[in-house]
Amino acid sequence: MNKPSPAEREALLISLLTRLFDGTITEGELLRTLRKDLLNMSQTEYASLVGVSRRTLSDIERNVGSPTLAVVNAVFKPFGLKAGLLPRSPTLMKKMLQQ
Template identity: 35%
Template sequence: MPRRATKKRTPEEIRREKEALYADIDAGLLTIGQATRRMRKIVGLTQTEYAEKILKIYPRVLMEIERDRGNPTLETLEKIARPFGLKVGFVAKKSHLPGAGE
């Protein structure tokens, strides 16, 4: 299957895409699959390229994660997070934070 041509983006556009991604993650608006797919799209790679060259995982594993069907290990989640400077951990829902909902 031929790869679709993508428009060349400026470093500023890529920076804005990353900032939007981080904001959506912070707000809890994305599933792991949605966040992973956006990360891959930001760097402009196919699933196979991103899985093999960047994450060092099998493309099928990435495909399942992006579809929110996978059950990734902690190690795999860390591989996904690392290129974007993210860490895997527990995050409290905003409604469970002290002072929320009072």
């Protein structure tokens, strides 16, 4: 698998974040796709990179358990992302994104 260019990485990230914000994918699906499509890494490799157990990473990708904010930030950090507060209302989210 060829490594994506910076422009391809950015386009994929924007596409996936848009899907996350409109509710068509979960945080776990976002992480799994980024890990596999951008880094081409196994769960074991990625877990070692970010300093969590493979089981913790697997749980996050399957949307089970309740990871701490620190763990969520650690697993998304390599992609330039961090946890934040977002509106739960899809309507409010759309208004926010349009501004």
